[in-house]
């Protein structure tokens with residue numbers, strides 16, 4: 494089983510930062526993605542980042558990379574987790590929304606089970622958990638390009654809000670980084686145990 498980790502955006506993406514500039518989503522996502530991959534590898538899992546570049550790679554190219562690995566080793570042997578931070582505004586001012594959430598594509602898919610495992614790991618933290626339980630599972634479902642156009646089970650995590658002061662302070666702390674990394678590692682490993 495190959496675990497693919499995506500990190501959102503790039504150095505050239507406008508906005509996508511905390512109002513004070515201390516957190517930039519592309520940079521934070523890359524740091525977390527790198528640590529998730531290395532923790533999974535330490536535990537013997539096959540994990541790989543799909544965007545190691547600093548600049549933004551188009552969503553179609555990201556999907557092409559994922560799907561070419563699916564074609565090579567079999568879609569059933571691949572999962573994808575895309576790491577982001579959330580925002581309630583446009584990055585110009587601090588906002589009130591907080592919390593953690595995960596997205597899957599619309600409908601019941603194998604990604605729901607992966608999202609469930611990530612939610613369970615997130616629930617072990619003291620994050621505010623943002624859920625949509627109207628369809629019987631906690632994940633939010635939407636037409637996000639990278640979820641819709643990749644062949645394998647794919648989940649996008651929104652790791653707290655980059656425009657909430659308390660969330661940013663936590664995200665940038667060592668404890669915060671460790672918590673975000675370990676929830677992905679735990680969630681992914683628990684999913685791999687079920688299949």
Ligand SMILES: [Zn+2]
Pocket residue numbers: 501502518577578
């Ligand atoms: Zn993002």
